[in-house]
Amino acid sequence: MKTLDDLLKQPGAWLNVGGNTGVLVSSRVRLARNIEGEAFPGWAGEEESVRLWNELRPVIESLPGLSSPLVLEIADLSCVDRDVLIERHLMSRDLAGKGRGSGLILKRDESMAVMLNEEDHLRMQVMSPGLKVMQCWQEINALDTEIESRIAYAFSPRLGYLTACPTNVGTGMRASVMLHLPGLVLMNEINGIIKGVSKIGLVVRGLWGEGTDASGNMFQISNQVTLGEKEAAIIERLEKIVLEIAEHEKNARARLIQQRETSLRDHIGRAFGIMSQAYLLNSKETLDLLSALRLGIDLGLVTDWPKAVIDELFVLIQPGHLQKWEGKAIGAEKRDLARARLVRERLAERRRKTG
Amino acid sequence: MKTLDDLLKQPGAWLNVGGNTGVLVSSRVRLARNIEGEAFPGWAGEEESVRLWNELRPVIESLPGLSSPLVLEIADLSCVDRDVLIERHLMSRDLAGKGRGSGLILKRDESMAVMLNEEDHLRMQVMSPGLKVMQCWQEINALDTEIESRIAYAFSPRLGYLTACPTNVGTGMRASVMLHLPGLVLMNEINGIIKGVSKIGLVVRGLWGEGTDASGNMFQISNQVTLGEKEAAIIERLEKIVLEIAEHEKNARARLIQQRETSLRDHIGRAFGIMSQAYLLNSKETLDLLSALRLGIDLGLVTDWPKAVIDELFVLIQPGHLQKWEGKAIGAEKRDLARARLVRERLAERRRKTG
Numbered sequence: 001m002k003t004l005d006d007l008l009k010q011p012g013a014w015l016n017v018g019g020n021t022g023v024l025v026s027s028r029v030r031l032a033r034n035i036e037g038e039a040f041p042g043w044a045g046e047e048e049s050v051r052l053w054n055e056l057r058p059v060i061e062s063l064p065g066l067s068s069p070l071v072l073e074i075a076d077l078s079c080v081d082r083d084v085l086i087e088r089h090l091m092s093r094d095l096a097g098k099g100r101g102s103g104l105i106l107k108r109d110e111s112m113a114v115m116l117n118e119e120d121h122l123r124m125q126v127m128s129p130g131l132k133v134m135q136c137w138q139e140i141n142a143l144d145t146e147i148e149s150r151i152a153y154a155f156s157p158r159l160g161y162l163t164a165c166p167t168n169v170g171t172g173m174r175a176s177v178m179l180h181l182p183g184l185v186l187m188n189e190i191n192g193i194i195k196g197v198s199k200i201g202l203v204v205r206g207l208w209g210e211g212t213d214a215s216g217n218m219f220q221i222s223n224q225v226t227l228g229e230k231e232a233a234i235i236e237r238l239e240k241i242v243l244e245i246a247e248h249e250k251n252a253r254a255r256l257i258q259q260r261e262t263s264l265r266d267h268i269g270r271a272f273g274i275m276s277q278a279y280l281l282n283s284k285e286t287l288d289l290l291s292a293l294r295l296g297i298d299l300g301l302v303t304d305w306p307k308a309v310i311d312e313l314f315v316l317i318q319p320g321h322l323q324k325w326e327g328k329a330i331g332a333e334k335r336d337l338a339r340a341r342l343v344r345e346r347l348a349e350r351r352r353k354t355g
Numbered sequence: 356m357k358t359l360d361d362l363l364k365q366p367g368a369w370l371n372v373g374g375n376t377g378v379l380v381s382s383r384v385r386l387a388r389n390i391e392g393e394a395f396p397g398w399a400g401e402e403e404s405v406r407l408w409n410e411l412r413p414v415i416e417s418l419p420g421l422s423s424p425l426v427l428e429i430a431d432l433s434c435v436d437r438d439v440l441i442e443r444h445l446m447s448r449d450l451a452g453k454g455r456g457s458g459l460i461l462k463r464d465e466s467m468a469v470m471l472n473e474e475d476h477l478r479m480q481v482m483s484p485g486l487k488v489m490q491c492w493q494e495i496n497a498l499d500t501e502i503e504s505r506i507a508y509a510f511s512p513r514l515g516y517l518t519a520c521p522t523n524v525g526t527g528m529r530a531s532v533m534l535h536l537p538g539l540v541l542m543n544e545i546n547g548i549i550k551g552v553s554k555i556g557l558v559v560r561g562l563w564g565e566g567t568d569a570s571g572n573m574f575q576i577s578n579q580v581t582l583g584e585k586e587a588a589i590i591e592r593l594e595k596i597v598l599e600i601a602e603h604e605k606n607a608r609a610r611l612i613q614q615r616e617t618s619l620r621d622h623i624g625r626a627f628g629i630m631s632q633a634y635l636l637n638s639k640e641t642l643d644l645l646s647a648l649r650l651g652i653d654l655g656l657v658t659d660w661p662k663a664v665i666d667e668l669f670v671l672i673q674p675g676h677l678q679k680w681e682g683k684a685i686g687a688e689k690r691d692l693a694r695a696r697l698v699r700e701r702l703a704e705r706r707r708k709t710g
């Protein structure tokens with residue numbers, strides 16, 4: 001798939017690549033929408049799904065906001081390509097498991113994506129580096145308005161937008177912010193923060209969403225409630241809390257330097273040493289090592305590479321991307337070998353360029 | 356103590372420094388002897404011990420075999436100096452705990468040492484790099500004969516030489532070989548070897564003797580029995596077993612390369628990465644990292660340094676040597692910091708010289 005492979009040549013909208021952010025890595029807003037009079041995808045048969053795909057696809061594809069997007073039908077994608085799209089946060093693992101009639105329509109700069117026939121008929125998202133939830137909301141709201149002027153949504157005046165899962169009914173909106181919180185993790189304060197956030201109606205998840213752990217000390221914080229509150233109010237509250245957490249993180253980093261400078265330098269130095277010299281690296285360990293280098297760059301303790309090199313590796317070391325890089329499907333053990341080689345080469349190459 | 360400090364400028368006879376050995380690191384033979392008609396040191400009071408020290412010292416000091424040795428009274432040594440001597444395998448921890456009347460008489464090249472009023476009145480040893488137990492025995496036997504021509508030993512025609520502890524009665528000889536066995540450890544075969552060796556009357560101990568673990572994958576193998584067998588027979592058996600273990604080790608290394616080359620390279624690469632970049636290194640971890648580098652040099656996978664640099668570090672990173680290097684007594688936490696700095700500097704400096 002030439003068009004999908006082209007994606008891999010750009011750094012990707014996700015994870016602040018090119019954004020040079022610190023604690024506040026990226027923002028994302030997604031909307032769940034369904035078409036009036038149509039069965040939700042989980043209840044529709046393949047025939048209905050394919051019919052709906054054929055009806056919706058030309059409408060979405062031609063939206064001015066998406067400016068000639070990439071159209072990807074799931075059934076046409078290899079397993080590796082599906083993994084690549086998931087790893088770039090462009091589609092869900094749920095969509096990857098679907099058959100005919102499901103697909104992804106993707107703005108070529110990766111900032112906007114619309115999934116068709118995932119759990120809902122439409123799942124659209126806007127992503128941006130840094131803390132820009134309100135801006136993401138405005139962009140996705142404009143896209144949503146464009147679509148709504150062409151298609152009749154399933155909508156209840158009492159409940160709002162109707163969705164396949166009741167947890168999304170109302171606004172259908174999930175706004176989230178990715179935070180890099182190594183300071184709170186190293187100071188053993190992260191659990192208190194997670195508990196506190198959960199009590200006020202927000203959800204904390206790992207790097208790849210629900211059910212994944214916070215590898216690389218990356219945490220996604222999103223709204224729980226979609227019913228009974230305006231989108232702007234939800235987002236204002238989310239941004240406020242996220243800024244508070246970022247303050248806690250900065251505070252934790254300051255105390256790390258004051259109270260544990262040597263063990264912090266040791267932590268970062270070892271990460272650098274292992275990444276430069278290991279021959280086998282699994283995904284979890286690599287994310288944790290990258291997190292240490294990312295922290296080191298933020299604190300000025302690592303100056304060998306621009307942060308973009310490290311941030312890009314967060315994505316490139318994932319199984320799908322690794323297999324793209326190798327040019328073939330390879331098993332977990334060989335991936336560990338390839339991952340270590342990629343990391344060594346990438347660090348050595350970029351260091352030469354900047355050195 | 357100018358004379359003791361001079362020792363630190365030489366590489367030391369122990370651990371094959373300068374010997375460029377592989378699996379068979381070093382050999383050592385010690386003899387326990389006591390003076391006829393005198394109470395063993397554990398029963399003698401300080402007055403008797405001091406009297407005996409004053410009688411024995413001039414005799415030992417003037418032996419031609421020791422050629423103007425260094426004479427060190429324990430009570431005159433600082434704690435750091437005592438540690439340095441223990442770390443260089445020149446005296447025992449037992450001797451270090453003694454007071455007036457105990458001491459060490461040391462040939463200046465460190466190959467021979469005589470402890471006075473340790474557990475026995477005399478404990479003399481000869482050390483050599485490589486597998487040279489029989490040669491060590493011949494040298495110490497010559498020294499013993501010199502002493503015996505001047506002093507009457509406690510001797511029983513039926514039992515042989517009498518010693519404070521019954522486990523040494525007879526020959527009073529303990530012959531030992533230090534082996535570096537990372538292959539057997541990495542292949543999980545070391546426990547079988549240790550069990551087998553124990554069944555045939557030999558003892559396996561760690562780097563610093565009884566009760567220490569095999570940090571750095573260094574194992575000391577010595578005879579258990581001192582009674583009812585001639586010294587030469589004991590040594591022949593020890594050398595034979597040790598050569599068999601060395602064969603097993605070489606075999607394990609060959610299989611490591613055949614079956615697990617990548618994880619072996621990973622193991623060695625990580626050791627190098629951590630040693631070059633860590634800011635905190637405790638003694639146990641450092642010995643294990645040094646063991647990995649030493650194995651890497653033996654296998655031709657590490658070519659950055661001559662082995663002598665690594666072998667020297669086995670001793671230099673020990674607490675006493677570290678404190679000598681720092682020029683003052685420092686606690687365990689600061690030692691970890693100093694140890695990491697020493698390792699980083701030493702590896703960087705020696706690499707430049709050879710590179």
